[in-house]
Amino acid sequence: MGKGVHDKEKVVNKKHPLRISATIFIGLTIHATTSANDALPLGDGKVATQPTAGYVYRCGQGRDGNAPRMAAGPWIQGQYWYPNQKPTVRGDVRWPQARISFDVVRDKRVISTNALPNHSTGVFPIQTTDPAYRYDRNPNRISEQTILMRIPANPTEAATPNCLRPGPIGYMLTGVALFDALDANSQDAPAHEVQDRCSGHPQQQGQYHYHNASDCLIDNAGKRGQHSDLVGYAADGFGIYGLRGENGLELTNNELDVCHGHAHTINWDGKSVRMYHYHMTRAFPYSLSCFKGTAMRAEGGAMNEPRGENGGPEQRRPQDFRQPHRTDLGDDVCRLRDNFFNSTIPIKYADSILVNVIAMLT
Numbered sequence: 001m002g003k004g005v006h007d008k009e010k011v012v013n014k015k016h017p018l019r020i021s022a023t024i025f026i027g028l029t030i031h032a033t034t035s036a037n038d039a040l041p042l043g044d045g046k047v048a049t050q051p052t053a054g055y056v057y058r059c060g061q062g063r064d065g066n067a068p069r070m071a072a073g074p075w076i077q078g079q080y081w082y083p084n085q086k087p088t089v090r091g092d093v094r095w096p097q098a099r100i101s102f103d104v105v106r107d108k109r110v111i112s113t114n115a116l117p118n119h120s121t122g123v124f125p126i127q128t129t130d131p132a133y134r135y136d137r138n139p140n141r142i143s144e145q146t147i148l149m150r151i152p153a154n155p156t157e158a159a160t161p162n163c164l165r166p167g168p169i170g171y172m173l174t175g176v177a178l179f180d181a182l183d184a185n186s187q188d189a190p191a192h193e194v195q196d197r198c199s200g201h202p203q204q205q206g207q208y209h210y211h212n213a214s215d216c217l218i219d220n221a222g223k224r225g226q227h228s229d230l231v232g233y234a235a236d237g238f239g240i241y242g243l244r245g246e247n248g249l250e251l252t253n254n255e256l257d258v259c260h261g262h263a264h265t266i267n268w269d270g271k272s273v274r275m276y277h278y279h280m281t282r283a284f285p286y287s288l289s290c291f292k293g294t295a296m297r298a299e300g301g302a303m304n305e306p307r308g309e310n311g312g313p314e315q316r317r318p319q320d321f322r323q324p325h326r327t328d329l330g331d332d333v334c335r336l337r338d339n340f341f342n343s344t345i346p347i348k349y350a351d352s353i354l355v356n357v358i359a360m361l362t
């Protein structure tokens with residue numbers, strides 16, 4: 001290798017570690033595991049209308065990718081972002097009243113939770129004195145929810161994968177809802193939004209949630225270099241596991257299927273069975289990108305499915321809709337909401353909000 005080429009690669013390496021490791025080690029059997037120090041590819045706009053590896057398969061039409069947001073933080077550089085350079089929302093708020101239970105009743109697993117985390121959180125709304133405020137002005141307060149969900153205890157794969165709706169796509173063992181990788185602008189939520197040290201933050205109804213792997217999920221087996229522990233359940237009943245696969249190494253997207261999972265023998269409710277399951281990954285799409293099975297909806301509570309998209313039932317309490325300045329975009333709208341209230345949303349996007357508001361009021 002000539003000196004010039006070597007120098008050039010060194011420069012590229014500094015900027016895009018993932019890309020260069022793929023170039024250098026091509027042909028070798030390596031597992032390109034990433035750590036918190038590495039750059040991750042930005043997932044902006046990676047929304048698909050059919051199951052596609054590396055994309056989020058969302059129900060309905062694509063979202064308006066032109067909705068405004070605050071300026072990107074310095075941890076986003078080109079097509080990459082650096083998780084360890086992103087600030088976290090300050091605070092150490094404890095939630096002793098947090099509760100969640102997973103009970104198998106006949107063929108169902110019944111999830112009952114108030115959706116508060118069993119770990120501490122940052123202070124929300126984000127305080128003006130918090131350095132994170134410069135990049136994210138999440139005005140929402142974490143609040144208790146009433147969630148009851150019945151999912152199949154022994155799920156089966158659907159004939160074809162099913163799309164994800166905005167809002168909870170599963171519940172983690174920490175009591176926290178899991179949302180998919182996208183924010184309200186169809187952008188890479190973990191890259192653009194500022195979360196607390198457990199990678200969580202609340203949306204408009206106060207539901208605290210993750211968009212990617214949280215350091216506060218317990219994965220003892222993964223820490224020992226084994227296949228990760230179960231960390232949650234998807235709304236279709238399949239298990240969600242941590243970052244590590246059977247060889248104990250962190251999984252890459254290439255090792256997972258279109259819905260971000262795979263099948264092998266796992267311990268399921270005390271039995272050893274070969275079964276499909278999802279994995280979290282450090283890189284986008286971070287968790288599920290579609291449902292391998294058929295997703296169940298939560299019953300009751302203020303925060304279930306964000307809206308009756310595709311003709312589904314509207315489940316929120318009516319009074320939730322009458323409060324001024326409540327929009328219902330489904331996902332957190334950290335940047336969008338401020339702009340909405342200042343009426344700077346492009347007409348195209350404002351349209352879809354209006355349609356939803358009208359649907360809620362009628």
Ligand SMILES: [Zn+2]
Nearest residue numbers: 241245246262
């Ligand atoms: Zn696995």
Ligand SMILES: [Zn+2]
Nearest residue numbers: 179189211332
């Ligand atoms: Zn969010």
